[in-house]
Amino acid sequence: MKTAVAFLCGLAMMASTVSAHADSDKTKIAGRLNDAAAVIQQIMATPDKAIPTSILAGASCVVVVPSYKKAAFVVGGQYGQGVATCRTxxxxxxxxxxxxxxxxxxFQIGGQATDLVMVAMNDQGLQDMLKNKFKxxxxxxxxxxxxxxxxAAGTDWKLNAEFLTYSRSKGLFAGIxxxxxxxxQNADDTRVLYGANIPFETILKGNQATPEEARTFVRTVAHYFVRARANR
Known part of the structure; x- marks a missing residue:
């Protein structure tokens, strides 16, 4: 009897630990989504130094990576976690x-964090986003x-680029x-966010409801990108 009780107590403790860990991960992802929304808002706060309206209007997907980490001494590397949404x-x-x-x-010495924004400009960019991995x-x-x-005037980005890439560091926003x-794809974090292993294609094609934690980010993207399409 005592053994059975101890076993049940152990299961309860394990379940509690797993639940607490999942809640912690979801809080971290929610923070990343809010940071991504803030990056878009801050970039677009000064239109003369922001993403051009013609690009906003034609975008098919947007990726935001807040605080992309760089660390190096002569030879460097970067790594960042971000979020993406696509137009449907x-x-x-x-x-x-x-x-x-x-x-x-x-060339870089030392470490710093940079916000990255990547804009998919056509259907091929969207198809790339649906892949597990691409370079x-x-x-x-x-x-x-x-x-x-x-x-954007006088450039050939419309013909050649599937993605346009930007960085923001210490207040300076520029192409990179x-x-x-x-x-x-970060399948683990996506599964934590939705509570199930939902395929990326299902989500990015608009067949999944936006979770509460992500609404601010999606609304922020929609605000600037939809307004750009209306004003072009």
Whole structure:
């Protein structure tokens, strides 16, 4: 009898520990979503130094990686966790969790954190987002994105780029070359966010309701990207 009671108590403690761990992970993901919304808001607060309206209006997906980590001494590396949403016939989709990793871009000593924004500009960019993993510059064409109201004029990004890439560090927002960076699905965090193993395609094509933790992020993207399409 005592053995059975002890066994049941042990199961209860394990269940409690697993539940607490899941709650902690979901809180972390919710924080990442809120940080991603803040990145978009802060970038777009100054239109003359933000993502051009023509790009916002034509975007098919948006990826935001708050505080992309870089650490290096001559040879560097980066790694970051982010979230992505795609445009659908019913509005912007619920988000999925992604991760980005790659070699060093530029000479650097020390470590710093940078916010990254990646904009998919066509259906091929959307198809890349549905893959388990792809590399910018190899599997998907990417270019440093133009900045400002009229910055897109005279460029060939519409013809060549599946993705436009941006960075923001210490208040400076600019296009950045992310060739060699690998973008992959974070299935574990996506499962924590939705409570089930829902395929990325189901979510990004708009067939999954947006969870409460993600509503601010999706609304923020919709606010700027839908307004851009209406004003173009």
């Amino acid at each position: 016939a019913r509005g912007w989709s619920a988000p999925v969790c992604v991760q980005m990793a790659g070699g060093s871009f530029g 910018l510059g190899a599997d998907a064409a990417a270019s440093a994105g133009p900045v400002g109201r009229n910055a 070359n992310l060739d060699g960076t690998v973008v992959s």
